[in-house]
Amino acid sequence: MSETRKGRRGVRALRRAGLVALAVGLWSLAAWGAARWLVLSRPLERADAVVVLAGSETYVERAVRAAELYHEGRAPLVVLTDDGQRGGWDAAVERNPLFVERAVAELRRAGVPAESVEVLSPTVASTFEEGARLRELAPARGWRSLLVVTSGYQSRRALWTLGRAFEGSGIRVGVEAVEPGRQAPRAALWWLSPLGWKLVPGEYLKLIYYRLRY
Numbered sequence: 001m002s003e004t005r006k007g008r009r010g011v012r013a014l015r016r017a018g019l020v021a022l023a024v025g026l027w028s029l030a031a032w033g034a035a036r037w038l039v040l041s042r043p044l045e046r047a048d049a050v051v052v053l054a055g056s057e058t059y060v061e062r063a064v065r066a067a068e069l070y071h072e073g074r075a076p077l078v079v080l081t082d083d084g085q086r087g088g089w090d091a092a093v094e095r096n097p098l099f100v101e102r103a104v105a106e107l108r109r110a111g112v113p114a115e116s117v118e119v120l121s122p123t124v125a126s127t128f129e130e131g132a133r134l135r136e137l138a139p140a141r142g143w144r145s146l147l148v149v150t151s152g153y154q155s156r157r158a159l160w161t162l163g164r165a166f167e168g169s170g171i172r173v174g175v176e177a178v179e180p181g182r183q184a185p186r187a188a189l190w191w192l193s194p195l196g197w198k199l200v201p202g203e204y205l206k207l208i209y210y211r212l213r214y
Contacts, residue, residue: 027191032188035153035187035188039155040159041175046073047075048077050148051147051149052103052150054124056083059099063103065178077116078117079118079119082100082122083124128165135165139171145174149178152184
């Protein structure tokens, strides 16, 4: 093979490599932007209760953040919703505990006293049902403000849903988004894990559904 032909092949290979690198770079930037757009907080300095929304894949990060808020004095009570989902086998209790039980255990490990933790009933199947249950319960409990903790990628939908649920109620509702990277993958890397594909593209599908349904 002539040196000229070898040179041409080398140039084409470099161009292809450059195009691949450009495509990966553009995809990474777009994927990061799509993930970051989902993360939205509306904090409250003080609330009557911190509410932890159910979420089996990310219950640890939600419980840990709720415990931090409790210890910061942001609310005197931590309330958890229950989606009725169970995790894997736990040899210590010889059964499959509910994820809400695991979340309560995380709160206790983080130093939140048992008398400051409450699990709501009945079970809920969606963020919409969580909002409806909280809207129903808040006046009866005298709650005038709630600080809701959820995972970062769910936070935009949660804020929209809760806004709809509490519209006209006079009850202030804040949302504390857990920054991705504790359990949920970071915004720059979500597309490298199966959980990331479930949390980020899946959340866009849920957003569309909620806007059309509710």
